[in-house]
Every structure is written in structure tokens, then in C-alpha cells.
Amino acid sequence: MIRYFCLLILLILVLGGCRGGDEQTEKFTKEDMGIVRIDNGQKVYYGMNRADAEEVLGTGQEHARGVFEYDSGIAVFYRDDAVVAIRMEEESKGHYQTTRGAEIGMEIGEIKKRYGEYDPSPSDDILEYFYDNKKGKFLEKSPPKTESPDIFIFSSMFDDGYADTLLFMDSYYASYGK
Template sequence: MRVNFFLIVLLLLLTLIGCSGKEYSEPDTLSKEDLCIIKIEDSKKVCYGMSKEDTEEILGAALVEDSFYNDYDFGVRVGYREDLVAFIFLNYQSKDIYQTSRGAQVGMSREDIKNLYGSKYVNELDYELRYAFDSNNNIFLDYEMRNNNLESLNIEDMEKTYITHFSFLDDDTIEFLSLLDARYIFNWN
């Protein structure tokens, strides 16, 4: 009886420890839930598809408003489409303040990103890592397919193609990162 009690407590503790980790998916997968940033201090999230009103409750008022995107404190840039988040960008000012829902942040290494997002479907260039996921067909797109086919997609399909992009400095650490859909790349509206 006493052994059973300790096993139950141990299982409960392991479950709680497992649930308290970062909010990210397994490597080599991507979903709409991966298109979020989290303020490290208080765990408040800004996600793709959120309303501008809800976003500004978390980020505060925009420092600069533009027709393509708005700039906020701490190196956060957000692009809206019909007052919904379609693009999120973090630069060097966001380091140690914001991270993606998987835990990626400016200053991390290329290998850290591959550990978080995977190596199987990455489009890797000298100073960039890109992941493009077609959620309609549940497949990753390779670099050539993405460049040749994204512009030919209809608007709805572009909105269902999720992209994470990481740009690196010479020392192979992240300079900036972007989370967006394909429509934002080609249409801006």
C-alpha cells in the first residue's frame, strides 16, 4: 500500500513537471500555435490572428504606426491585416524580454533553433533558417517549392502557410526573427 502511494505521488510530480515546461511543439512540426511570442516576465502572449486591440493591451500603444506594420517597445514589430496580427518580428531589443512560444529568442545560436524547430524540414542559407508549413496539406515546403509556388497560391491558402524565419549574425546568433503567413510576404494587406 505504501509503495503504491509513493508511485502515485511520483507520477503526479512527473506529470506536473512535464506540464510546466515551455509551450512548444516537438521539433519538425509547425502549427498556428507556433506563431506566438511570449513576454518572459509575465508569460503574456501575442499570437498570429489576435486582434489589434488585444495585442495592444499586452504591448501597449504603438511607438510608430505604418501602413505595413507598427513598432512597439522592446524591439517588437507587428503587422496587421484587417486589424488581426499577420506578422510578428523581434529584433535585438527584445532579447531576454520576448521569446517565441517554442522558446526561441534573439541571441540564440543556429543549433539552438534547430533543436527547437527541427533539422528535417529547415531551409538553411548562410545567414538564415526558414521553416514554411502548408497547414492545408500538412506538409513542410522546401525552399524551391516555396519560392516557386507561394505567389501562385490563392489568398486563403497563403493565410494557411505559416513561416518562421531566423536571421543570423556572423557569429551564428540570431539577429532577428519573424513569424508570419505567406500572404503577408506577397500582399501586405
């Protein structure tokens, strides 16, 4: 009897462990729309206010209306003083990674391990994810132009098979640039 009980407990632990690995890619939170400084673990993510973001990034230089560039290849767009888009470029390698551990220089398969197989993009040079934050699910295709910020977008661009740009934004910024 004790042997069966132990086997049952072991089976529950094994099945629970298998299920847990998929949960990370099933949801896409505001913090998943962010970056982490490798040296100290500080985060910048969607919705964070500018003052808090600049405590991590330093003082940015305004490049275009609402877009600020920071040291180490990071650019952030603010709407109403809140982060709504983050771009990582080649200079960020070794300094920043996404909150799920993706970074510049990774191959497409490594990024899919962190974000899942939801990519509806038709190109081998771009990997895109669209997440409906209200419905709590990934979308099978690119959403239409919208004024709603409820769709989160993660886009990776590749050069010779390696990520050279990682970009987080909401659908309103993607549609209107603001």
C-alpha cells in the same frame, strides 16, 4: 509473469517518451507563430486580434502602413485588425522569446532544436521554415508567391552565427506585404 508485465510497461513508457519529443516540431500551430513576454508569460500570436495583442505589447507606433512598432524590439503587422506578422529584433532579448523558446542571440543549432531540421534555405545567415497549415506539414522548399495565407513562415536571420532577427508571417504577407 509479473516481471514480464513490468518490463512491457517500462518499454511502453520509454518508447512513448521517445516519440513525444518529435511531435512538437511536426506540427506548427497559430500559437507557434507567436511570442511570449518573459516576465509574465503573456502571448501574442498569429490571428490574435489587435486589442488583445496590445494588452500584452502596449500601444504601438505606426511605422509603415499596417506595421506597428512596440517597445522592446517588437513589430507587428495587422490585417483586418488581426496579427499576421511579428518581428523580433535585438532589443527584444531578455524581454520576449518565441512560444517555442527561441530568442535573439541564440545560435542556429539552438533554434533548430526548437523548430526541427526542415530548413530549405540555401544560406548560413538565414534559417527558414515553411509550413502548409491546410496540409499540416512542413514544405521542402519556399512556396511560390501566393494570395493564400495558408502557408506559415518562420524566418531567423543571423549575424556572426547568432540570431539578430526572428520573423513570423503568413505567405500572403510575405508575397505582397499586406
